[in-house]
Amino acid sequence: MDKSTWATNHTGQLDFILMGLFSQSKHPAFLCVVIFVIFLMALSGNSILILLIYSDAHLHTPMYYFISQLSLMDMIYICVTVPKMLMDQVMGKNKISAPECGMQMFFYVTLGGSEYFLLAAMAYDRYVAICHPLHYSTLMSHKMWLFLVSGCWFLESVDGFMLTLITMTFPFCRSREIHHFFCEVPAVMKLSCSDTSLYETLMYLCCVLMLLIPMTVISSSYSFILLTIHRMNSAEGRKKALTTCSSHMTVVILFYGAAIYTYMLPISYHSPEKDMAVSAFYTILTPVLNPLIYSLRNKDVIRALKKMLNLEYFREPRNKTFLY
Template sequence: MYSENRTSQNQTLNTDFMLVGLFGETKHALLLYTVTFIFFLMALAGNALLIILVCLEPRLHTPMYFFSQLSLMDLMYISVTVPKMLVGQVTGDHTISPSGCGIQMFFYLTLTGAETFLLSAMAYDRYAAICRPLHYPLLMNQRVCECLVSGCWFLGMVDGLLLTSIIMSFPFCHSRKILSFFCEAPALMKLSCSDISLYKMVMYLCCVLMLLIPTVVISSSYALILHLTHRMSSSESRRKAFATCSSHVIVVLLFFGAAIYTYMLPSSYHTAEQDMMVSAFYTIITPVLNPLIYSLRNKDVTGALRSRVQSGLSLRKVVKKKA
């Protein structure tokens, strides 16, 4: 009886996947995981601060800062993958159930797809602000912004639901060790024992479309912006236009560069270790950099933060005097 129960338990445990972690059994794993935890806290603090500022400060209630949804996505993005990895490192349990793996993959793919389309919507916002300033209040009113953001989330959810349901339906009869620190689609597909060549082609085409459409929108927007700035006679106007666009361009290059490397380059061009490092870059590093690059260096945001801090200090002084 005991033998039967043990066999049944082993079969249940064998259905779980094993995540190898980001640093594996390297000599300085503890130090590297500590640094990762610090990055995680920085990403949470930076993105949460930006979201709170945009909600509380009336001067930031504009279409440009309505797209602080990017911070919400980054906040969720890093929360979906990193905590599981860090907890596994502390407890020594690196397993993840098939349902947990599917849920993690769904949210990850949803957020990736939604962020891809959101970056293209932000590029259109820059185009409208610089090339059509008189029509900007009409082109980017509250209703248009809400529709754009809702569309980004909807398309991301469709992408996540479609790809996750297909991947998790494959039989996994090879080693269940995932060569990544989270349930990433390319790493999980390598464990399937069925012929997935057709699905690989479908996924490749899907990723091309998911990246191609936003790339066309972003490229067209910035081509029109460059054409207009080239015709500007004032150097100050050119400087303002480039300052408005520079942060967004940097974020786009970071995100799209990593996504193209992971999902569009043939697997023969990169190893599993390289894939993991690139995944770590746009899963852990990018959410830390985005608030710094895109918003916290902006004068409106820093001004709003300064005024909130001063108000807090003033309120504290008043409370102390009354006490």
């Protein structure tokens, strides 16, 4: 390889080629329409949920504040990958420049990691509300809300910046074809012509740590919650507690299941097709499922929606549905 080629590869001026989901489909036009509909559903569902939470005073609690942040992350999350993918399919292009690839990678890592920690913060919030209801207002003050959410964004923005910077400085002198529909770190690293084994090991350990810390918080919180629910004398109290926690646990299982496959399983379990399918699930489908999970089974959200739509004849008697 001559000096000009080496310099070009190191400065990252060449475009990458995203093979994408459509290259694997027998009906790309139909798949494009389906993904576009899902994208619109995700934007509308999360936007409505955020609007309801910020417009209804009864939803101005830590739990709903965390849910609104989760919806905001999901909206940005899906906007990072899907519009580019759909536009490329419509325009007949599949290239992405190195700066665009880096930006996509940074936002993806930052938002994905932030959701890990936000789900842990939500689990802690449920733990305090159910296990220590008398001290809830003190332990989950407004300053604590802001501290937890700010910490989620800050920690993962630093992690995203470091991973993106290191990944994009490796020389890419192999094929520029990324067998993925966006610039995910593992998929991009496969194109490097240098030895990345040490970096991949460190990245693996970092990702495991980033998953284990929130998973430990979540599992500990729900262990204490289940123990407290078991000790409750009131059947109605147990039902309310389980209803409050079940939505969050559903999201945790969906999100962490996909993350464990992507970042914790050995490389022998991976293939480009499987990786794209799993990434499509938690990048495209999860942002649609989250607002449905948190709204359809939540009486307070449904009541706020009816109030916003001025459906007075559907109004139900006011009662508290949460333990705090």
